[in-house]
Amino acid sequence: MDMASSQIRLKILPSARCLFNNRVQIKVEGLAPHKPVELRSRLVDDRGVIFKAAAQYKADESGQVDVCRAPSLGGSYTGVEPMGLFWSLAPETPHTKFLKKNVLSPILVEIEALSGETGKLLASETNERGFMVEGMKRIPVETGRIRGVLFVPPGKGPFPGIVDMYTFGGGLTEPRASLLASNGFAVLALAYLGYKGLPKNPDSLDFEYFEEAVTYFRTQPEVKGPGIGIISISHSGCMAVAMSSFLSGISAVVCINGCVANTVLPLRYKDIVIPKLTPNVKNWKVTDSGLVDIRDSTPDPILEENRASLFPIERASCQFLFAVSEDDHNWNSALFAKRAAEILRNNGKDSFKVVTYPKAGHFLEVPYMPHCPSTFHAAVGRDVVFGGEPKVNSEAQLDLWEKVLEFFKSHLGNKRTASL
Structure with a gap:
């Protein structure tokens, strides 16, 4: 398959929906090999406060970034941190504590991949992080x-x-x-x-x-x-x-x-x-x-x-x-x-x-x-x-x-x- 002509995809594995305390794997595929990519995460809490994180990555020779294997080269955290885009989320409004009032709705974490060269949005996906298992x-x-x-x-x-x-x-x-x-x-x-x-x-x-x-x-x-x-x-x-x-x-x-x-x-x-x-x-x-x-x-x-x-x-x-x-x-x-x-x-x-x-x-x-x-x-x-x-x-x-x-x-x- 010609990776250069394929569509760029951002995947949240094993599923884009999970419990809040579960770990996920973020992968971006279809990138140009060895090119810089910025990954960003964003959520809005129940007060309307925006929390953000960002990290710089470099695609491997197959045009892929897998945050479970690739190190962040800068941004909100560095090194191999599979859940870095989540734990490093910080409020735009200083001295604000994350607030989730009731748990009937999940927290939505938007994940974006942007070109490290142009800043252009390449792909995005939303991780629904819920609190209640089915039947609770x-x-x-x-x-x-x-x-x-x-x-x-x-x-x-x-x-x-x-x-x-x-x-x-x-x-x-x-x-x-x-x-x-x-x-x-x-x-x-x-x-x-x-x-x-x-x-x-x-x-x-x-x-x-x-x-x-x-x-x-x-x-x-x-x-x-x-x-x-x-x-x-x-x-x-x-x-x-x-x-x-x-x-x-x-x-x-x-x-x-x-x-x-x-x-x-x-x-x-x-x-x-x-x-x-x-x-x-x-x-x-x-x-x-x-x-x-x-x-x-x-x-x-x-x-x-x-x-x-x-x-x-x-x-x-x-x-x-x-x-x-x-x-x-x-x-x-x-x-x-x-x-x-x-x-x-x-x-x-x-x-x-x-x-x-x-x-x-x-x-x-x-x-x-x-x-x-x-x-x-x-x-x-x-x-x-x-x-x-x-x-x-x-x-x-x-x-x-x-x-x-x-x-x-x-x-x-x-x-x-x-x-x-």
Whole structure:
């Protein structure tokens, strides 16, 4: 076949439609041999923010670029990076975090091949990256005070259950919950601030709300007992530690860059009030670009003056997986995980694992989620540094996702194989 006269084609393999956390292969065929080609990717999130990446390639002797084999020679990343056009996507609007509100529609990633010499568009294709496998149910939950969304996998239940909570002020996020459900778990994405009538700026958090949510979830016919899992990140990590300390029926907790003590708001439970750790604003730093670095403002919770804010994690009877990013600039996650491990160990418990990611930032999301090094912080009221480098952050997200699935399968009794 005469490659010079053939049509240029951009292929997304094995299919242009896949789950958001799945890897694809991008190939361009029918190019002139050894000619430069630019590959571009673009998506628009639910806020209307455009995310873009671009990389320079050179066609091989057969007029082909296969990103699984060919190195990028420049642009958003360099070297052989099969998913580089996805993990290096960066917002056109600075300090913006990728937002996907509900997961009924896929994220559309446009991939284009352009001539490296003229800039002319040669071929394009769209990768539909979805969140729900066929037959999955997405059920909005508004029962009593509880607000959230329940995801139920296809097939005959009941399924091992997980409560998924996100960050302070984040309302509700569905991508992680839906992708966990794609792996055979019933998942309740639980909101606890500023969502569908939930208080936006309360003076304190009512812990009985979390207790009600766990009770509700455990009694759903789709949820297999006896215990459930919790996955959390940032402020919700504190809530997950509190839930495991005070509530029964919790078997496995994933705490991603969380804290072993109460933060941001006092927590009320029956006649107990757990004060918040008071941040030391004097320790804020301002970067050259005007962002706030708050990493060192949250104090060590085991110091005498802070101990009232500690949750009694030693009372927990679950297994813990603490994920720690060493370049987390939201707070010192490594120290907090160390403190949690010390308390558990000192109480004769070895029911925890700490996994550490050097150079990763605060937000460890599902695989191939665009990296967020800085954005608005609801508790600070300003744009802050969250840390991390895109490539290592992406690698950490991939690794952690596999560890999370394995952790929940082994401790919640789900024997299904993951559709990674």
